[in-house]
Amino acid sequence: xxxxxxxxxxxxxxDVVGRYRPALEQLPGVADALLIAGDLTRHGTxxxxxxxxxxxxxxxxxxxxxxxxxxxxxxxxxxxxxVLQDAGLVVLEGEGTxxxxxxxxxxxxxxxxxxxxxxxxxxxxxxxxxxxxxxxxTEAIAERLGAALRGLECDALVALTHYAxxxxxxxxxxxxxxxxxxxxxxxxxxxSAPTALALHGHAHHGSERGRTPGxxxxxNVAHPVIKQAYNVYQLLSDEVDAGLVSI
Amino acid sequence: xxxxxxxxxEAEIQRLLAETGSVAEQGITxxxxxxxxxxxxxxxxxxxxDEICRQINQHFPDVEIACDIxxxxxxxxxxxxxxx
Ligand SMILES: [Fe+2]
Ligand SMILES: [Fe+2]
Numbered sequence: 104x105x106x107x108x109x110x111x112x113x114x115x116x117x118d119v120v121g122r123y124r125p126a127l128e129q130l131p132g133v134a135d136a137l138l139i140a141g142d143l144t145r146h147g148t149x150x151x152x153x154x155x156x157x158x159x160x161x162x163x164x165x166x167x168x169x170x171x172x173x174x175x176x177x178x179x180x181x182x183x184x185x186v187l188q189d190a191g192l193v194v195l196e197g198e199g200t201x202x203x204x205x206x207x208x209x210x211x212x213x214x215x216x217x218x219x220x221x222x223x224x225x226x227x228x229x230x231x232x233x234x235x236x237x238x239x240x241t242e243a244i245a246e247r248l249g250a251a252l253r254g255l256e257c258d259a260l261v262a263l264t265h266y267a268x269x270x271x272x273x274x275x276x277x278x279x280x281x282x283x284x285x286x287x288x289x290x291x292x293x294x295s296a297p298t299a300l301a302l303h304g305h306a307h308h309g310s311e312r313g314r315t316p317g318x319x320x321x322x323n324v325a326h327p328v329i330k331q332a333y334n335v336y337q338l339l340s341d342e343v344d345a346g347l348v349s350i
Numbered sequence: 351x352x353x354x355x356x357x358x359x360e361a362e363i364q365r366l367l368a369e370t371g372s373v374a375e376q377g378i379t380x381x382x383x384x385x386x387x388x389x390x391x392x393x394x395x396x397x398x399x400d401e402i403c404r405q406i407n408q409h410f411p412d413v414e415i416a417c418d419i420x421x422x423x424x425x426x427x428x429x430x431x432x433x434x
Contacts (some may be wrong), residue, residue, distance in 0.1 A: 106430060114374075118395035126426035135425070145398075146374040173374060300433050305376035307391070320433050326422050327377060327392040337429040347430040 104341050105204050105259055106133065108164075110333040111304020112325040114173060115155040116301030123158055126332030131163040132346050134335050135204040140304035140324050141171025141215055141265025144183065152183040156190030162300030165194040165202050169213040171265035171305060197247030199255045207339055212296075214248040216266030216303070217241040217290050220282035226296065241286045249292030257336045261317075262293045262301040271313030272323035273306045290315045299338055355382045355413065363387070366409055372401050378419065386414035392422045 108130055113123065130137060139159065144151035152174075159166055174183055184194045193200050195213030202209045219226045219241040228238040252262055267273055267285030276284060284306050293301045294317030301315065304325040311328055313321040324334055335347055351417055360380050375398070379390040389406075393399050399419045406409045 114394045116395075116398075117396040122395070122424045126424060129426045133430070145394075146371055174373060306381075326394070326424075330423055331427050332424045333427065335427055337430050339433045340432050340434070348428060349432055350432055 105207050105209050105338045106135050107209070107227055107300075107336050107338065108134035108137045108333040109140065109302050109322070109324040109336065110326055110329065111265065111302070111323075112136075112142040112171065112246065112307060112327065113139065113155070113159075114145050114326075115158055117154050118152045120154050120158050122239040123332050127159065127162055130333075134164060134333075136165045136167065136202055136209065137162060137181050137333065138211065138261065138263050138302055139166065139168040140263055140302050142173045142304055142325075143168060143170065143187070144174050146176040147174040147183055148177050149179055149186055152186035153189055155173040156192065157188055159192065160190035165193065166191070166294065167195060167211050167213065167263065169195050169203075169263050169265055170215050172215070175215075195251075197244060197251060201255060201257050205336045207259065208257040208306040209265055209338075210249060210255030210260045212251035212255060212260070213263035214244050214251070216248070216264040216265060216268070217244055217286060218283045219286035219288060221270040221285070221287045224281065225287060226282055241288050245286065245288035245292045248289065249295045252292065252296035252298060255296075259336075260297055261301045262298050264301070264303045265288055265305050267303050267306055267309070267321075268293050268301055269313045269315055269321050272303070272309050272311065272321055275308045276306050284309075290317075293317070293319050300336060320332060355385075355387060359410065359413065360387070363406055363410065366405060367402060370405055373405055375396065375402060376399045378402060383416075386416055388416045388418055390418050394422060396421055
């Protein structure tokens with residue numbers, strides 16, 4: 104059994120430091136790792152990254168993250184990544200990592216992702232250069248995510264993105280902005296590998312549960328959606344043990 | 351004079367909240383009533399909620415605001431979901 108804690112869109116700045124910490128201190132008892140689905144900071148400054156590192160560093164469980172669009176707002180995403188890595192967080196962008204947990208291996212492939220929309224209402228690589236760049240950006244990210252997922256050898260495989268891979272977990276958001284919230288290309292990448300669970304954030308008004316066309320469970324773990332410090336998901340179940348109530 | 355709470359004001363407020371560095375919020379909802387706008391959604395701190403209202407007051411002094419923005423709870427979970 105592996106238990107994964109997950110949250111997204113924590114949007115940390117100095118005013119948020121300390122709010123998550125009491126719940127995070129309990130992590131080693133309830134989960135084997137923490138995955139964070141992007142929008143780690145308010146607007147992507149190095150100072151906010153330090154606040155993030157302080158709040159989510161030294162937790163006693165491995166922490167694996169992807170960046171979100173807010174973490175790109177100040178064009179300092181590389182410096183932000185550096186600060187997080189220095190604090191021991193694993194930052195994934197189109198790559199994967201394997202963790203040894205509880206005698207099992209957990210593979211995590213992560214990427215920020217990007218928009219474009221979903222079947223029936225999606226952008227095409229056609230027309231103006233800006234439009235082709237928009238769709239091309241998502242295509243390139245999705246290709247790297249798919250390759251990273253397919254390249255991991257592990258007992259359980261998890262995909263971690265900021266943008267949504269399916270429209271179901273956007274329910275609650277205005278339909279008009281779906282193309283800015285995710286892309287079916289991410290879902291296709293997730294379905295190209297034996298993924299056990301796909302986690303994303305970004306859609307603050309979305310809903311928690313969905314599935315890819317290929318049947319992979321999807322969970323939107325944006326903080327305003329889950330309304331608690333983190334959710335816990337159990338993979339490779341062999342028993343249900345104490346600590347948390349199983350639902 | 352009662353200010354016009356039209357779609358342009360709504361769009362301007364949405365952009366103000368997203369593009370102002372001290373706010374940087376995209377998840378705030380704006381509902382127009384006859385003489386006021388109602389702000390909704392949830393943010394990570396009380397300071398950020400107050401800053402949102404301050405920014406709108408400063409840029410649209412004639413617009414009356416009702417602030418229903420909440421602070422997202424950050425307690426530990428009591429349940430685990432089995433994925434299969
Ligand atoms: Fe966010
Ligand atoms: Fe986001």
